[in-house]
Amino acid sequence: MTYENILVARDGRVGIITLNRPKALNALCDALIDDLGGALDEFEADEGIGAIILTGSEKAFAAGADIKEMKDRSFMDVYLSDFITKGWERVASCRKPVIAAVAGFALGGGCEVAMMCDIIIAAENAKFGQPEITLGIIPGAGGTQRLTRALGKAKAMDLVLTGRMMDAAEAERCGLVSRIVPAEKLMEEALAVAGKIASMSLPITLFAKESVNRAFETSLAEGLRFERRMFHAAFATEDQSEGMSAFAEKRPAQFKHR
Numbered sequence: 001m002t003y004e005n006i007l008v009a010r011d012g013r014v015g016i017i018t019l020n021r022p023k024a025l026n027a028l029c030d031a032l033i034d035d036l037g038g039a040l041d042e043f044e045a046d047e048g049i050g051a052i053i054l055t056g057s058e059k060a061f062a063a064g065a066d067i068k069e070m071k072d073r074s075f076m077d078v079y080l081s082d083f084i085t086k087g088w089e090r091v092a093s094c095r096k097p098v099i100a101a102v103a104g105f106a107l108g109g110g111c112e113v114a115m116m117c118d119i120i121i122a123a124e125n126a127k128f129g130q131p132e133i134t135l136g137i138i139p140g141a142g143g144t145q146r147l148t149r150a151l152g153k154a155k156a157m158d159l160v161l162t163g164r165m166m167d168a169a170e171a172e173r174c175g176l177v178s179r180i181v182p183a184e185k186l187m188e189e190a191l192a193v194a195g196k197i198a199s200m201s202l203p204i205t206l207f208a209k210e211s212v213n214r215a216f217e218t219s220l221a222e223g224l225r226f227e228r229r230m231f232h233a234a235f236a237t238e239d240q241s242e243g244m245s246a247f248a249e250k251r252p253a254q255f256k257h258r
């Protein structure tokens, strides 16, 4: 497939999607969201891909939904077309691990898309925020929900109600970001993390991702029950047998399903 608003590449078992609308700081127009969904569908269907990196440019991961495209829309336009649910949640529904490699602005919908990913790695110049309030709207793709779960109420309210940006150091301190790296090392680090993940058993990686995500959807008792069932199911796979045999035999595991 060819895409107009993103670049798609692969590095071994890692799929790389680069948001590419430089003139608009990667503002997430409808066409870009369609492209992103298409690329994720392709990588998801490809057994040769074990992890995906989503990144932008040095200046912007994404500066939000496309304000110029949205500005004349009415309630009926956004309600009847189910704006946001359609397309946007594709990142969150991806079964394979997705790493957001964020440099520059990750604002509004850009911050929300980063939060739909499983791990956020930030360059030192990354800036996160939910500035929707300054536009007379509120976040619509998880900014009041995923941000609050990630940071807690005080920080989420601070960001959502004032629209201010936070830098990478603050984002790491409050748990939004898993690590910060110098800007020039961002892709190297993201590729190392994604490559490591993609070297594991793919079905077991999916078990792990689904189980962690359950923590956000259920009570502790139900989450623990789900985890235990997935843990038991891991023993039905050849990769459990290979992983444990390799340990006992002091050799690297050769997972079959990856």
Ligand code: HXC
Pocket: 023, 024, 025, 027, 028, 063, 064, 065, 066, 067, 068, 069, 084, 088, 105, 107, 108, 109, 110, 112, 131, 132, 135, 138, 139, 140, 141
């Ligand atoms: C459309 C955008 C854009 C956006 C930037 N641009 N952000 N176009 N939608 N979200 C365009 C600018 O209009 C400009 O185009 C070009 O990109 C460069 O931007 P500048 O503003 O000149 O750059 P700079 O001075 O460096 O400022 C960077 C910035 C600022 C601080 C990130 O661009 C900004 O505040 N952008 C809007 C951020 C925002 O409010 N995001 C939330 C959007 S609402 P021209 O043609 O003038 O050169 C949202 C809701 C999501 O995301 C809900 C779920 C779908």
